[in-house]
Amino acid sequence: MIDEAVAKFAEGILGEVEEALSKDEPFSQEIFTQLILERLEDAGHLEGTFALFQQGRIKNAMYRIDGYTFDEERSRLELFTTIYREDLPPARIPAAEVTKAFERALRFVNACVEGLAAQLEPSNSDASDLARLIEAQARTLGSVRIILLTNGIVDKSAGSTDWRDRKVEFDTYDIIRLQRILGAGETRADIAVDLEALTGSPVPCLHAPSQAGEYDAYLSVLPGEVLSRIYDRYGVRLLELNVRAFLGLQGRKSVNAELRRTIADRPSMFLAYNNGIVATVDDLEIVNDSAGRPSIRSLRGLQIVNGGQTTASLHRARRKESLNLGNVAVPIKIIKVGGADLGEMVASISRAANRQNTVQLADFSAGDPFHQQIEEIANNTWLDDGKGRWFYERARGSYMAAEQKAAYRKSDQQSFRAQTPKQRRLSKLDVARYLTAWDGLPYRVCLGGQKNFQHFMQRMKDSAPPPPDTTWFKRLVAKAIFYRAVEKKIRAMKFPAYGAQITAYVVSGLAQKTGGRVDFERLWSSQAASPELERLVEAWAPQIDSLLRQSAGQKNPSEWFKKEECWLDIVTRLPALSDPLPPELSYAAAGDGDEAATPLLRPHSVADYERIEQCMQVNAATWLQVAELGQKAGAVHWKVAAICRTLASYAAGGWDKKPSARQAKPALDAFQACVRAGVVENAAAPEAIS
Numbered sequence: 063m064i065d066e067a068v069a070k071f072a073e074g075i076l077g078e079v080e081e082a083l084s085k086d087e088p089f090s091q092e093i094f095t096q097l098i099l100e101r102l103e104d105a106g107h108l109e110g111t112f113a114l115f116q117q118g119r120i121k122n123a124m125y126r127i128d129g130y131t132f133d134e135e136r137s138r139l140e141l142f143t144t145i146y147r148e149d150l151p152p153a154r155i156p157a158a159e160v161t162k163a164f165e166r167a168l169r170f171v172n173a174c175v176e177g178l179a180a181q182l183e184p185s186n187s188d189a190s191d192l193a194r195l196i197e198a199q200a201r202t203l204g205s206v207r208i209i210l211l212t213n214g215i216v217d218k219s220a221g222s223t224d225w226r227d228r229k230v231e232f233d234t235y236d237i238i239r240l241q242r243i244l245g246a247g248e249t250r251a252d253i254a255v256d257l258e259a260l261t262g263s264p265v266p267c268l269h270a271p272s273q274a275g276e277y278d279a280y281l282s283v284l285p286g287e288v289l290s291r292i293y294d295r296y297g298v299r300l301l302e303l304n305v306r307a308f309l310g311l312q313g314r315k316s317v318n319a320e321l322r323r324t325i326a327d328r329p330s331m332f333l334a335y336n337n338g339i340v341a342t343v344d345d346l347e348i349v350n351d352s353a354g355r356p357s358i359r360s361l362r363g364l365q366i367v368n369g370g371q372t373t374a375s376l377h378r379a380r381r382k383e384s385l386n387l388g389n390v391a392v393p394i395k396i397i398k399v400g401g402a403d404l405g406e407m408v409a410s411i412s413r414a415a416n417r418q419n420t421v422q423l424a425d426f427s428a429g430d431p432f433h434q435q436i437e438e439i440a441n442n443t444w445l446d447d448g449k450g451r452w453f454y455e456r457a458r459g460s461y462m463a464a465e466q467k468a469a470y471r472k473s474d475q476q477s478f479r480a481q482t483p484k485q486r487r488l489s490k491l492d493v494a495r496y497l498t499a500w501d502g503l504p505y506r507v508c509l510g511g512q513k514n515f516q517h518f519m520q521r522m523k524d525s526a527p528p529p530p531d532t533t534w535f536k537r538l539v540a541k542a543i544f545y546r547a548v549e550k551k552i553r554a555m556k557f558p559a560y561g562a563q564i565t566a567y568v569v570s571g572l573a574q575k576t577g578g579r580v581d582f583e584r585l586w587s588s589q590a591a592s593p594e595l596e597r598l599v600e601a602w603a604p605q606i607d608s609l610l611r612q613s614a615g616q617k618n619p620s621e622w623f624k625k626e627e628c629w630l631d632i633v634t635r636l637p638a639l640s641d642p643l644p645p646e647l648s649y650a651a652a653g654d655g656d657e658a659a660t661p662l663l664r665p666h667s668v669a670d671y672e673r674i675e676q677c678m679q680v681n682a683a684t685w686l687q688v689a690e691l692g693q694k695a696g697a698v699h700w701k702v703a704a705i706c707r708t709l710a711s712y713a714a715g716g717w718d719k720k721p722s723a724r725q726a727k728p729a730l731d732a733f734q735a736c737v738r739a740g741v742v743e744n745a746a747a748p749e750a751i752s
Contacts, residue, residue: 064151064215071241072152075213078484079146091115091146095128096553098211099142101244102235103511104491108140109133109297110510112620114559116170116189120178125169128211130192134621136294137204137381139196143167145212152237155214164232167208168225175200175226188559191619203228204381205294210234253296255361260288264349264357267396278398280346282358283333286325286390290377292364301370321375322383329389338393339369346398361396369394432522432530433490439535440488446587452539453482455489488542494518495566496545497538500573501718502633504566508623525718540585544646545569547591551599557607563623567606568599570629571636577674577720579666581649594644605637639668647671666723673726677709678717680733684742685710688732691741698732705729 075094082093092115099111110131117126129142143163145155170178179193208230210216219234235243257265267282293300324332344363348356366373372392379385433456440454455461464478491511498506498518506514530538549565557564585591613631614622622628642648648665689706692698698706705725712719721729736742 067245068238068241069151071245072213072237073150076148076150091144094146094213095142095144095211098240099129104489105243106512107243109512112559114188114192120169120173123169124166125173126166127170132195132620136377137202139203140207140209141167142209142211145210145214147214152214155212155216157218160210160216163210164208168230171196171206195618207231207233213237253364255292255364257361258359260291261285264359266355266357269356275400277400280358280396282394282396283391284394286332286376286387286392289373289392290380290387293373293377300364300366321372322379325379325385325390333391333393336372336392339372340367340395341365342367342397342399346396435530436535439530439532443532443535445589450481452486452488455487461487491515492542493538496541499545499566499569500541500578502570502574504570505624505626505629507566508563536586537582540582543585543589543591544580547595548599551596552603555600555603560619563610564603564607567610567632568602571606574633575636575639575675576647576671580646584646584649592645595646598644602637609635639671641668643668670723673730674721674723677721677726677729682710682713685713687742688736692732692736695739695741697735697739697741702728702732706732
């Protein structure tokens with residue numbers, strides 16, 4: 063008999079799919095695929111996924127996929143195939159149907175290698191892009207995995223087959239596994255590492271139990287090849303509890319360079335030079351040899367608490383640089399937490415293990431004060447009607463935990479669902495996505511939920527912003543409503559692929575064009591975007607899609623969209639705004655940065671936004687020249703010079719703060735006056751807008 067929690071979770075998924083169908087979304091199978099891919103990515107099981115339905119025939123045999131992801135770093139291709147049913151309770155999927163789904167997906171890979179791209183319709187550019195990618199990467203692919211997504215029940219969830227001199231792995235996310243990961247909020251429970259299978263025998267260890275029984279420690283040495291293969295299989299999910307979450311990817315090149323040098327030149331010295339890694343496990347299997355000495359046969363719930371850089375660097379050396387890890391040995395300390403609190407233990411281990419490189423508070427995620435403050439503000443900030451609020455899911459699964467807690471009394475459950483429905487739930491990854499796109503970094507959003515979150519936290523640490531307050535939180539919610547409205551409209555437009563990327567670039571483009579100035583108060587009060595804003599998105603989305611494709615050219619689009627160069631190319635060619643503007647843009651008030659709104663004499667117009675955009679084309683040094691030299695020459699009034707100095711400070715800060723309409727017009731007039739007076743070179747001057 064199916065578990066009650068699984069049945070309830072399945073019913074919820076089915077309801078979400080049906081709800082989306084009623085709103086002119088694609089077919090139910092496509093909605094299910096997109097929904098599950100997004101949530102598995104948020105949970106850290108997948109990265110950089112694309113929903114892409116493609117089927118056809120090769121020699122009377124059917125091929126089909128429902129999505130894919132390609133990890134360039136790990137040289138790993140993952141294809142998704144979906145079996146969706148409307149049965150409640152969930153039914154078992156026959157083994158023959160599961161096998162057929164895997165075979166059809168593998169047939170697609172074969173077809174791509176054999177030149178499928180040339181046979182596809184020219185209009186089907188998304189499938190052509192993928193087919194060309196597979197054809198180009200076929201010889202160098204490190205691994206191929208085919209993953210079945212289903213809301214049914216599958217008995218055999220994994221397997222493999224031989225394909226072109228390599229193994230193709232089969233994996234399944236059925237409704238039971240999905241509920242365990244997405245419903246119960248567990249993400250590490252099914253990380254199972256069979257060391258005996260990987261190394262040929264159990265790995266010898268030294269057991270060191272704690273005196274108070276709070277934990278058991280095991281000291282051992284892992285072959286570098288084995289650690290690399292474990293990372294190859296599970297990726298960033300191994301680093302869920304790592305405080306740095308491999309933030310050092312960009313910021314600590316010298317450390318990574320030293321690791322690489324040791325691997326390449328003196329691999330046998332790696333054990334002597336490297337501090338090794340610290341890991342926690344939920345459980346492990348210990349066996350004794352004939353002399354009674356302990357060895358580790360397997361690990362369950364493995365998490366690398368310290369040593370993410372070491373792990374990822376070893377993997378990169380093997381996969382990307384083809385370095386031999388045969389002589390590399392890595393010291394490892396494994397902690398099985400007993401009576402102690404896992405979260406508290408991990409935080410303590412992390413702080414102690416990272417003392418040589420000071421760990422800032424912002425390196426932590428769920429336990430970071432920033433996220434705790436948002437949670438507290440969300441719990442105490444009610445909508446204008448006083449009947450609802452937003453739920454901030456600081457720790458994954460906390461929404462469901464709160465819902466289940468309320469379910470003990472029916473009246474409490476109804477109250478919870480009325481006050482905080484699922485559509486008003488915000489996760490940490492949501493916050494990072496919305497704010498990153500709004501700040502003009504769409505290429506970071508395209509990295510995927512986990513990687514974007516890591517960059518977001520690094521930015522928070524570097525910029526040290528003031529702590530969030532109620533005003534900040536309301537603007538966050540307004541940006542969430544804005545982003546979700548764009549996302550919903552683009553999804554309804556049924557782009558064949560790259561909908562998530564188009565969404566990020568449309569949001570960043572509109573933020574750029576408006577100087578980040580929309581009517582946040584209106585969005586918060588109405589809790590919805592206007593039909594006029596949806597029509598603007600409908601006009602912009604195809605143009606942004608075209609710009610993205612032009613910018614990619616012959617490059618792999620999904621990888622190109624993750625590059626800053628892509629945004630720098632597109633930002634200079636964004637679509638124009640036109641009157642009448644949506645009410646969110648034509649409102650008659652505008653604030654500076656996080657300051658309170660100040661009234662305008664008239665609503666915003668397209669000309670106002672064009673002036674703001676033109677001001678941002680001038681660098682800090684030039685604005686200072688306008689202020690200092692212009693005032694000295696009598697061409698600029700002292701009050702306007704003060705505005706120009708303010709714009710110089712905005713420019714020096716990378717335009718994190720942007721000009722207001724009331725600042726932009728006199729500043730541009732001053733600029734032109736300085737050009738006419740000969741104190742500023744005309745080459746830098748934008749054309750004035752009357």
